Amino acid sequence: MTGNLRGKSAIVGTGHAGFGEAHGLTAYEVMAQSALAALDDAGLKLSDVDGLFCTMMEDSMPGLMAAEYLGIEPRFLDSTMTGGSSFVNYLTSATMALEAGLCDVALIVYGSNQRTASGKLVTASRPPAYEAPYNPRYPISAYAMAAARHMYEYGTTREQLADVAVAARAWARANPEAFERGPLSREDVLAARMVGDPLTVRDCCLVTDGGGAIVMVRAERARDFPKAPVYVLGSAAESSHRQISQMKDFTVTAARKSGARAFAAAGVSPSDIQAVELYDAFTINTILFLEDLGFCAKGEGGAFVEGGRIAPGGVLPVNTNGGGLSCVHPGMYGIFTVIEAARQIRGDAPGIQLNGVDLALAHGNGGVLSSQVTAILGSQNTL
Amino acid sequence: MTDAAGPDKVFRNALANQEILLPRCDDCGAYHFFPRVVCPWCHGTAISWQRASGRGRVHTTTTVRRKPERGGDYNLCMVELEEGVRMMSRVENIAPDDVVIDMEVKAFVGEAEGEPAVLFRPAEE
Ligand SMILES: [Zn+2]
Numbered sequence: 001m002t003g004n005l006r007g008k009s010a011i012v013g014t015g016h017a018g019f020g021e022a023h024g025l026t027a028y029e030v031m032a033q034s035a036l037a038a039l040d041d042a043g044l045k046l047s048d049v050d051g052l053f054c055t056m057m058e059d060s061m062p063g064l065m066a067a068e069y070l071g072i073e074p075r076f077l078d079s080t081m082t083g084g085s086s087f088v089n090y091l092t093s094a095t096m097a098l099e100a101g102l103c104d105v106a107l108i109v110y111g112s113n114q115r116t117a118s119g120k121l122v123t124a125s126r127p128p129a130y131e132a133p134y135n136p137r138y139p140i141s142a143y144a145m146a147a148a149r150h151m152y153e154y155g156t157t158r159e160q161l162a163d164v165a166v167a168a169r170a171w172a173r174a175n176p177e178a179f180e181r182g183p184l185s186r187e188d189v190l191a192a193r194m195v196g197d198p199l200t201v202r203d204c205c206l207v208t209d210g211g212g213a214i215v216m217v218r219a220e221r222a223r224d225f226p227k228a229p230v231y232v233l234g235s236a237a238e239s240s241h242r243q244i245s246q247m248k249d250f251t252v253t254a255a256r257k258s259g260a261r262a263f264a265a266a267g268v269s270p271s272d273i274q275a276v277e278l279y280d281a282f283t284i285n286t287i288l289f290l291e292d293l294g295f296c297a298k299g300e301g302g303a304f305v306e307g308g309r310i311a312p313g314g315v316l317p318v319n320t321n322g323g324g325l326s327c328v329h330p331g332m333y334g335i336f337t338v339i340e341a342a343r344q345i346r347g348d349a350p351g352i353q354l355n356g357v358d359l360a361l362a363h364g365n366g367g368v369l370s371s372q373v374t375a376i377l378g379s380q381n382t383l
Numbered sequence: 384m385t386d387a388a389g390p391d392k393v394f395r396n397a398l399a400n401q402e403i404l405l406p407r408c409d410d411c412g413a414y415h416f417f418p419r420v421v422c423p424w425c426h427g428t429a430i431s432w433q434r435a436s437g438r439g440r441v442h443t444t445t446t447v448r449r450k451p452e453r454g455g456d457y458n459l460c461m462v463e464l465e466e467g468v469r470m471m472s473r474v475e476n477i478a479p480d481d482v483v484i485d486m487e488v489k490a491f492v493g494e495a496e497g498e499p500a501v502l503f504r505p506a507e508e
Contacts, residue, residue, distance in 0.1 A: 141459050
């Protein structure tokens, strides 16, 4: 997003459905319930939607499936699939489509029943030919190898990784929407079942059901809706690879570039951000993204998160809903970074509501650290 | 119609003959992996095949935990070859937990999932 799109679009509705276990529901049913919740939040109807932004885990034509299911015939449809970052990426394409007049009401939506359907990650992806023979376990093996390299180069410790999970849980404990709300200590994380060294099962995101949706309109009409508008001040994407074996530096993600461009577009810097919502598929993600987005220097992410510094009452509020580690992770988490950032700005966060949030960051990750998309959201005060 | 093998097939045919070939770009001189019809560095299309030295170093590694009845734990790693390219593989002839970053390894053609595959063993055995 270049500077001339700053503040041109706004989120006027958010919704979700099927968090945790959506027994008896299909992925498309969870998707549709999420869409209806977001439209209700915005005071709009399905018949108002003329731009649809959707991808799902189980289809190669998910946008068409979703439009058909919802009974709409969108004049603008984007189902670009970059993994979990897709839904942050749609903030850019929705803003462009709205600004160009290609649609008037943009609906971004996702739903999954992966927990109750199979208990495993549902994916339409084919295994990469030059990796599959070695039996990597996707996606954890990729993130485990990134974590191992970070530990080797920078002395990051398993205790610091564990503290990311502990902080996420502390936020989740105050969030009635979160799936995992029991106590979690550093020792619990370290003693949990090892899945792919150095990551235990508590270093890994949840496997839940759930869906989310966002309604966007042009900024000029954003104040005509029931909820306070949340403006897209900057959004930017960067893609570095698809297969983990092609990642050039296992300790540096494309978030360095997506973040720099999103901040430039919004005209703000990391120190201005009051709530940080990162795609924490694994504990190493939070450390990598805090570094790459400029909240701390490369290699200092471990120390940055240590001992509750990103937990409630710490120096920087990170993943204030509990994140993918403790709140919800239905296959792709990206849309929930945007929803939580927007709700913190609106003042109706489901868990701990921070005081006076005007600027929040949502960051999506897709593939195996492959696609990075950063968005800066702001209140009316930031225009 | 042409029956010329593409780079993917050339690589696999060589493996089937117990040979590890690596693609190198004639234009920029750099190796790349996996094999492609275009050099990912300079986008040149003149690519030649070189026999790999087989010498490499573990760039990063993980132990994939698996129940004993399903075969037990195994190593998964990225090896950086002397030629400057990295490939996913595993180090055999050593306990998976003993594979560490920067250890020197030597390639051999073994079998993975029933197909010929590049595997590694510790260089100093
Ligand atoms: Zn070249």
